[in-house]
Amino acid sequence: MPVSKKIVLRFPRRLVERPIVYRLVKDYDLEFNILKASITPEQEGLLVLELKGNQKEYDRGIEFLVKAGVKIQALSQDVTRNEARCTHCGACVTVCPAGAFRVEPRTMRIIFEDEKCIGCGLCITACPPRAMEVHF
């Protein structure tokens, strides 16, 4: 069964120079799309990936990452909406390249579909009350 998931990978310093993602392709036949990548001054690597493949290989690939010492988290936990600050204006709707925000036609309330979020962060500064939060 094919799966496709967006995940956040955190690489400790000792792994930054190792070709980890290459192994996912070569050994587990997984397809990846890099949504975001950065290395902090403390040399911790952060990689946001969309990872596709067969469920079995996907699970084995994730197991390989965990064993290698990579911390893994689902992307949807990383971009959140502070519901108390959101005013449901709609400033985010056309800014989001992934279409993760939509307007509920009857009430005009803004729905945030976090499973569509690619973690680009464009909504963070576009939001006038700064209700969108990123926790990378």
Added chain:
Amino acid sequence: MAKTIEEINQKIKKGQAVVFTAEEIIDVVREKGLKQAAREVDVVTTGTFGIMCSSGAYFNIGHTRPRIKLGGGHAYLNDVPAYTGLAAADLFLGANALPDDDPRNRIHPGEFIYGGGHVIEELVAGKDVRLVAAAYGTDCYPRKRLETWLNIKDLNEAVLFNVRNAYQNYNVAVNTSEKTIYTYMGILKPRLGNANYSSAGQLSPLFNDPYYQTIGIGTRIFLGGGVGYVAWQGTQHNPAVPRTDKGIPKEGAGTLAVIGDLKQMSPRWLVGTSVVGYGCSLTVGIGVPIPILDEEILAYTTVTDADILAPVIDYSDAFPQLKPDRLGEVSYAELKSGKIKVKGKDVPTASRSSYPLAVEIAAIIKGWLAEGRFELTRAVAPLPGAESDVKCKPLNERPIEESDL
């Protein structure tokens, strides 16, 4: 038969007033007809919740011992400069004010995380705010420095005073250039990538009383979660613009200056706002109840989003260069559908003002009226109308020559 405001207030006091929101009234009149509805309905409530930049607040902080004269000195509230051109203990804080060390647009687009609007929100929320002030010292006001926490509950007065709010209609902003631009109407993507608008449309106060028959100076309103008043016409009030057959202005027209006691307001309805690449501001909730005195006044409140047209303006050229060019006209019904057509292209739309919270404001006023907590007022003077000679003019710039000095 015409009603009076006094008769409506009697019904409000007894809890018998018949009130609908400007959204609900559309179907009520469709079902009952104008004549019957005008007899039965007493009040229609409106609301709008959007970024309203010409907002601010003034405070009297109380005198210090020994006295300090802030007037003519410098004062900062949470590092945001406040205006000290008033007397010893009075300060005015504008929503757009920024800390001196804010990077602004030095790295474009600036984020504008904290400014005057945010200070107002924190004060209203009951949070302590840091005042740092310096003065020059006089015989009667000898003190020169002041650093203290302030809390809204300790201030003598804390008054929201917004010189231009509740715009009657507004531009639809687009960008025809080749690069993304960062405007007060939001992020505008190149080559007509998106279109942003900012009005509650059929719920917005001045669309429901387009000729200012009931809304005038002295009108009691919902302001920032508390009770406020219309103080004057807002700055740039421009009533004599082209209108539709139903009297609805086809571009930005009337505005309101509003005032109210900040101490009874709420941070839910006064939200500090960051406009990327542009600056800081305040998002303000305003609602105005309209007394249904006759059929004509009621008929105006039945305005729908399909009746209201807004001009599409290019914010990469026409707006900054103050050119009159327009790319067309669209209705709020089209804007709310999620896309409009501009120069033959489908352009996705987004709102800058919150329709859901505008709906909530209209419902809150309805609740206040039902509980008898809010009475309607007769305006003490009208706002300048469509036939007046009041006009919003551009600046007549006159270069200063050496010989003038």
